[in-house]
Amino acid sequence: MKSKQNKRILPSLLILAIAVLGFLWLEQRPSGTYTVETFVDGQTETRQFESLAEAKAYMERGDHRALVGPDGEVIDFTGAGIAVTPTGQVTYLFKDAALSERQSYVAGGTRLRLLERGQDHLKVSISGADVFVPLANMTLYPDALVKKRGFYEVRDGDVYHTVEANDNLAGTFLVGPANGTEEDRYYTENVRDVFDSPYQFASIASTSPYSAAELNRFLETLSDSPLKGKGAAFKDAESKHGINALFLLAVAGHESGYGTSAIARDKFNLFGFKATDNDPSGNAATFASFEDSVDAAANLFAEKYVTGAYARGPYPGNKQEGINIFYASDPYWGEKVAGTMYRIDRALGSAYYERIK
Template sequence: MKKLLYSICSIILVIALFNFSSAENASAATTIERLGGSDRFEVAVNVSKSEWSTSNTVVITNYAAFADALTATPLAYKNNAPILLTHQDRLTSATRDEIKRLKAVKAIIIGGTGSVSKAVETDLKNAGITTIKRYGGSDRFEVSRNISKEFTSSDKVIVAYGLNFPDALAIAPYAAEEGYPILLSRLTEIPEIIKPAIYNDTVKQAVIIGGPGSVGDSVYKELQSKGKNPLRIGGKDRFEVAANIAKRYYSTNKAYIATGFTFADALTGSVLAAKNKAPILLAHPDRSVPVIQNVIFEKSMFNLTILGGPASVPDKTVTSLISYRKAVVNNDGSLNISSTNYSSMDAVPLKNNSEVAVFGDQVVKMQSGMVYASPSLGNSVVEVYNSAGGKITYVAPQTEMKYISADDRRVKVRVADIDGYVLQSEVSMLPWNAVKNRSYYYVSNGNLIHNVRGVNTVIGKSPGFMSSGINYYSWDGYLFYLSNGQAVGTHKQYFQHLPIRSKTSYTADQLLRFINNNTDIEAWEKRYNRQSPLRDKALIDSMIKAQNDYNINALFILAAAIHESAWGVSDIATAKKNLYGIKAYDSNPESAAEGFSSFTASVIAFADEYMSRGYTNPASWKYNGGVAGHKGIGVNTWYASDPNWGSRVAGHMYKIDKFLGGADYNKENLYVTTEAFNVRNAATTSGSTVLYKYPKANIPVVVLGQVTGQSVSGSTVWYKIISEKDGKIGYVHSSGVKKLN
């Protein structure tokens, strides 16, 4: 809940935020404070008083001339000096008194005498200033150039539009904190006076602030041609530019809010923001700005300082910044947002499925619907956590998850067959009426096909309860529903749940026959204009050898290579001889992928280091059941962000087996654990050794046969199984397992 608490000096908002380290909501009070004043001079003074008890130096700039002041923040920060305002020809009494309070002896004047006259210098001296340094110039561009000379060691520069103020001021705290000069540009060209500050050997990158309507593409191309590796942080307007700066550069719960329509308050507050490592966000005096609310929510920036009085940032604007609203989601996904503010998402009344709670224009709570993984800027995947905050898996962008509930910080979801939590900032949500193009399953020629965003993949044999011509839906790939939510049956695909410690019936020659008689490999070779290494008999031989050496199923080894390397011809496979995407992290797969001396070396690494000693080894953190699996169980949990990795690899196993006559399908007798359960070296609990422990229920087990052993709970039935530890033999009591299907 959020409550309002008023004090004489400022508005304080006490906000209850979610503490992610706890399984339940917890109160964490933060404050929203206003640094106001009767005018911009007084606002500047109050900003100064809030941070500086004394200061050797002050920065002085004209209260009405933003042009010179735009680039002053990094200089003020470097000198640990507040920015104070002056008339062109005189100091105000408030500014003069603040200089005296600070005991300042040095003044830095920004702008020529046309902006800050000689008369002001006299007033400064009368206020106790003994040293005055002026950064002037014939125009705003030269002023920015002269200030930049104080930052000649910086390897980055900021380039912002010089004929308006919002973009330069939004980036000012970050530029100041990092020691980057702010250089001003025209729309279509970089002024000649500026170029020496950019085009030198020290500067490695120019960061452009604002869209092409502020700093044009011609400027971007010129910077690019000069080898300055330009990075543009843009947006459709000044508000979105400020929000995007905050998204890219800040991870803090604090932000400063200033009006987006005048410069003075943002200018004088910018050094304060830099000192507190916080961004400046821009507000509209007459309406809420969704992109600003979105970044406040995404970054949990509920510790806000308002720069300026109510005339600049009205109280109603402050309220809207931290308020929830109700919206109706139309069938096309658009929102009709009400104007009523609510202090918490739980206070928003939701009467039907299409009504949702929003913060800004982000859906944060609903009755039911779909949650989509939408990694925030800088992230390539979305982490899924348990209730205590521990990571349990991760998923790729656009992964579909079932909505369960939500609070201020996170969303409870169903991923495959497990419930977990994702951060609000990492997902988007839609109620069912607006969900389009949901993934589905259908039957074709006896095969079960999974359609994900228009891509059809064979994942196995169709269950008997499914019919052609009907679309089925499932969160986990084994419990299936109709479109109306009616459950129709449960079936776990054999190869997806086959422990990969088992062995295939097929020889290298047979596997190679499948490879050389398959139209899919021909299509991929044509697409990439290269021949697949999977046609090499020696490589397939190495997979059979890996099966014998490391007890990892060769059919799985081949299927994983097919899936991960696009039948052996992907760029990573070709450049790195890496058939398995090993270390091809989502954030930078091509560069990060590990290189191998040969394709066979990648086969050995995959079978030995990654599977035998990793994902199938109960002693490894990677272990969640030694099967291809899905996000709830198996190799898929941690090996790949794609939630369908396990079913796709299993689909290749199924197709290979089907082509070769089906010798492997249902060859093994598959059971699953009913709880966390010990595996022993003999069919007894007395005098035997625990080889390892299955950590939870529903982990598949290959049962090799039934044996009689020590009576447990009145039963002497034990099962001999393939050990996950090393592919050899183990024993479990019959009470710990049940049939897979």
């Protein structure tokens, strides 16, 4: 009787042992699968692997691939992508991989086009410049996982730039008139890959073709602007400091909404003077009048940006050349000012465009 019981118990124990071993094997084995996303001709192709080693080997055999873990985390990738700068602080752009010589800076949340990865640095492209940034605190996204991409677009004879970024940097804005009328999209960080952008690269050390009365005619079309009738302030500053009045009005339009911003209304500050990214209203300079603000801006541009310490080209420019290098953390400030100049000029008959095109 005892031997019969043993015969029944042994198979049961064997089955139990196999089950326990199987459970332990599954516990030690990575859960889920590993995914490799490949970016090809604007489309994403997906392959899945049971082991990390297989997935990594496949990823390394091709470009523009991202290795994603079972929980959706990016483990590694090949090829290009984007690097997002830390929110709440500026990121310096450097001319060299050693990060020893600064070129410019950009705001927190800026998307930089990732070109190469080093041990402690990244080579990136932003607003016409190929530069280097520290790797620390950057958030990296490979091309295979980037769902939205910034682009230039020719539409109705004009060039628009759609920017993908964090915080308030994203949006679509007018840059200037297109060379042709064919509608298309361009995925690039250099506006000159698309068109000449004449307003962006025309010298501000020049005279506007418009009188104070003509500037007032434009300002009268702005229903809520406190700058109505202030055209003489811009022409007087042009005459005194040699800085184009159309450019000055465009910067005031971009920076303060033609005097409608809180800083402009409370402090007569039309140009964002001393308005830092971390506390724009609190740190902004105060002026006695709009006229004083315009005069101070023209003086600054003449003494610091046309000549002087920040002179890298006497035009709005980008992060490679021009005023935008040092004046603003927004990498597309020069494009936005150029687009505002174009709007004003077009409303007044395009006399300035006829001069610079």
